[in-house]
Each structure stands twice: as C-alpha cells, then as structure tokens.
Amino acid sequence: MVIPVHDVNPASRTPWVTYALIAANVLVFLSMPGTAGSVTGESGLAQLCRLQAFLGQYAAVPQELIHHHLPRLVPTGDVGIGTGGPGCVIGPPGYDKSPTLSVFTALFLHGGWLHLLGNMLFLMIFGNNIEDRLGHVRYALFYVACGYAASYGFALVNADSGDPLIGASGAIAGVLGAYLVLFPKARVWVLVPFLVFLPLRLPAWLVLGFWFVLQAVYPSGEGVSDAGTVAYAAHVVGFLAGMLLAWPLRAGTPPPPEPGRLLWGRQARHTW
Template sequence: MVIPVHDVNPTRRTPYVTYTLIAVNVAVFLFMPGLAGSVAGDSGLAQACRLQAFLDQYAAVPQELIHQQLPRLVPTGETGVGPQGPGCVVGPPDYDKSPPLSVLSAMFLHGGWLHLLGNMLFLLVFGNNIEDRLGHVRFALFYLVCGYAATYGYALLNAGSADPLIGASGAIAGVLGAYLVLYPKARVWVLVPFLIFLPLRLPAWLVLGFWFALQAVYSAGEGVANAGTVAYAAHVVGFVAGMLIAWPLRPGTPPPPEPRGLLFGRRARHSW
C-alpha cells in the first residue's frame, strides 16, 4: 500500500470545504466517548460500553437502513453484572433515530486515530483539486452524495447486518474516483514501504488505480463493518459513484502542469 503525501496539481482557490471537513472530522473524533480517550490508556469495560451506546445511536446500521427496523434493546452506556459476569447494560432506546440521518452522522465518526488520520490524509491530498474543479458548494454536495451512495451500497450487500458502519472512507473514495477521471496524468508523491519508506513520484492513474484494485479484491472477502474491520465494498461503491459524477466534467477540465524541475514536497519556479 502506498501513502500519498503531495500531488503536483496546483489549485486556483483555497479549498475551504476540504479544510472544514477535516476540522469537523477531527473535532468530532475528539469528542467521541471511548476512542480519543484511549490514548491515555483508558480502555476498560466502561469505556467500551459508552462507545457501543454512542455508535448504536449515531452510526449507520445496514439492517436499519434497508428494513427500517430499529432495535428494541440497545446498550445504555452503563455497566452491570449479569449471570455471565460484568457487561454492558441494555434497555429500550431513550432517543429517536432516523436511519437516513444516521448516514450523515456516521460519515464524521472514526474507529481510531489511524482510521481518522489515513482518511484525512487522502482528503487533504486529493480533495482540494476536486473542490477547485467543482466549486465549494457543488463539492460539498458531491462529498455527501458519494458518502450516501457508499453507505447504502454497502447496506444493500449486507442487509441483515446489525453492526455499525462508520467513517468518511466512502465519501473520500468518491473524491479519489473523481480525481482519477479528471486528473489521471497528475503526478503524486507517495511513500512506498520497502524496508524503508521510499519517496516516488507516480501518475495518479497508477496510485489510485492500484488503490481501487486493492479495495475490489478485499471486498470479495470482507467481514462486518464495525469499528474493528473495514467496509471495502463501501469504498468500491463510493469510488465508482465519484467516477460517474465526474465523467461529464472531463472535457472542460484543464490538464495538470507538466512536472518539470520538481523538488520533493514543493513546486520549483518556471519561466513558462
């Protein structure tokens, strides 16, 4: 797996929506019970119960999305001792949950620091150019549409699952799909793990095509979509949705500049 760190594709305007999405994702993560606090070593049963209750309320659940069936009993966030020992207390939900709106909230939840930072890195590297091409408002709508398409696509393939689906990966996969369509020849600086991390400048079609191929292969044998596993099918659906939406924009998209005289991490001056 390669790690993108910078693309050679300058923008004309400041990507305010991309920066806002990153800021909101980080802020929400910091307020999630049981995840951000785990850095300090708080990983007990009480933390797990609070997290489970939080995800049941705000994460997207395939069974709820497809069948509109809400559970009669959910974790309350409290701990107790039952016949089988300590565990999470369950009871009737004390909240009203809208499954379609849970897709939106789930797009800003992450299962850990690596999950969050990986998603935000891809959004930072590739999102600015898609926002530059679409404009701020259309990019925000594009991001949401891809996220909804990815979540419902996964739910259709796992209609009986009651496991929570969280993360911005589906929406960001749509950004990657659009980038592949609009800027396939743009050069991307990546770190390739081979004994050490080797910096290479590769065309976007190779970087993103390889990423998509991996998601497609992994999706054939994926597990459930809770905080400890990866919903690869959602990535595939989001990526394809982004490609389809961006395809009509190809003729009017200016190509990226030729990467001449480039230094790692910055763009050298040219006399065009």
C-alpha cells in the same frame, strides 16, 4: 501499499470545504466516548459501554438502512452485573433515530486514530483539486452524495448486518474516483515500503488505480465498526460513484501542469 504524501497539482482557490471537513472529523472524533482509550490502546468496560451506546445512536447500521426497523433493545451506556459478570446494560432506546440521517452522522465518526488520520491524509491530498474543479457548494454536495452511495451500496450487500458502519472512507473514495477521472496524469509523491520508505513520484492513475484494485480484491462484507473491520465494498461503491459524477466534467478540465516545471506543487525556479 503505497502512502501518498503530496500531489503536484496546485489549486487556484482555497479549499475551505476540505479544511472544514477535516476539522469537523477531528473535533467529532475527539468528542467520541473512548477517544482517550484509542490513544493508549486501553479501554475499560464503562468506556466500551458508552461507545457502544454512542455508535448505536449515531452510526449507520445496514439492517436499519434496508429494513427501516430499529432494534427494541440497545446498549444504554451503563455497566451492570449479570449472571455472567459485569457487562453493558441493554434497554429500550431513549432516542428517536432516523436511519437515513445516520448515514450523514456516521461520515464523521471513526474507530481509532489510524482510521481518522489515514482518511484525513487522503482527503487533504486529493480533496483540494476536486473542490477547485467543482466549486465549494457542489463539492460539499458531491462529498455527501458519495458517502450516501457508499453506505447504501454496502448495506445492500449486507442487509442483515447489525454492525455499525462508520467513517468518511466511502465519501473520500468518491473524491479519489473523481480525481482519477479528472486528473489521471497528475503526479503524486508516494512512499513505497521497500526495506525503507522510498519516495517516488507516480502518475495519479497508477496510484489511485492500484488503491482501487486493492479495495476490490480484499475480502468485503464487513463493516467499519469499533472492532476495526474495514468496509471494502463501501470503498468500491464510493469510488465508482465519484467517477460517475465527475465524468461529465472530464472534457472541460484543464490538464495538470507539467511535472518537470513544478516542485512539490510550486513553480520551479531556475538559477543560472
């Protein structure tokens, strides 16, 4: 797996929507129950129960999206003592949940620091150019549309799953798909693990194509939940949705600058 760190493809406008999405994801993550435990790797029972209740209310659940049927009993966030010992109390939900709206809220929830930081890294590197090409408003709508396509695509093949689906990965996969369509020849600096991390500058079609192939061949059918499983099928659907939505703009997109004239996205200066 290669780790992208920078693309050689400067944008002409400030990516305010991308910055706002990153800020929103970080702030929501910091406000989630269990964030402190995700830093240290520790989580108590009370913390776990609060997190389960939070995800039950705000995460997207495939069986809710497909069948539009909410469970009668959900975690309440409290700890109780049962015949098997301490555990999370379940009871009737004390809230009204819209499965369709939960797809939107789930786009800003993450299961841990690595999940969050990995997504934000990809969004920072590739999102600015897609926002530059689409404009702020269309880019925001594009991002949400890819997130919805990824979530519902995953739910269709996992219609009976009750596991919460969270994370911005599906929407960001759409950004990657659009980037592959619009800027396939742009150069991307990546770190390749080979004894040590080797920095290489590779074309975007190779970096993103390799990423897509990995998502397609990895086992799918498991949602991103607090247990840390990965919704590969959502990544694939989001990526394809991004490619499809960006395709009409392909012909009018100017090519990225020649890599030999740029250094880390800035015009190279020659001294004599």
